[in-house]
Amino acid sequence: MASSEPWITLGRTLEASRRLFEDPSRDVLLATLDDAPVGFAVFTLIGPFSGYIQSLAVIPTARSAGIGSALMRHAEARIFEASPNVFLCVSSFNDRARDFYERAGYELIGELRDYFVRGHSELLFRKSRGPWNDFDANARSSEDDGQIIPAN
């Protein structure tokens, strides 16, 4: 992660990358090929916008083989059990990842200017299965405390 874009431009160190995997509020999916790790997705079900995919990466030599899409499908399946929304951010300079998410049905909903580094934005995307009021409450997991749910 630390030696790959977009994290080089974002100034993400190896230490900061490691901390992401040690955070108990995060879920981690690992993709392996012949027992070797080739990709990961990190997401969280906790917080006001639960269902946030924080990081997704596949090692350069294993890209364009469907591994990133498979990681996304697994993360989404887990999130959609608990919430009708999946959120994620893409750096404004990461055009290929943006295309990848748009093809997977994500819609741009906002821009966070100068969020990590001056001159670059983080673009907030959402994939939705509909409003919270139509979401089956029985399908929600017990981990969804603290979400923003319409009060009426």
Ligand SMILES: CC(C)(COP(=O)(O)OP(=O)(O)OC[C@H]1O[C@@H](n2cnc3c(N)ncnc32)[C@H](O)[C@@H]1OP(=O)(O)O)[C@@H](O)C(=O)NCCC(=O)NCCS
């Ligand atoms: C985005 C990423 C996870 C996709 O993983 P993947 O296993 O290559 O995904 P898939 O094989 O399912 O889909 C491939 C598509 O991803 C897109 N893609 C996005 N970034 C890419 C990259 N750096 N290299 C190759 N493909 C990339 C391409 O559109 C590609 O389509 P193509 O094969 O027709 O060219 C992977 O490319 C990656 O790790 N990129 C660098 C890290 C990154 O940008 N992560 C997203 C941060 S928000």
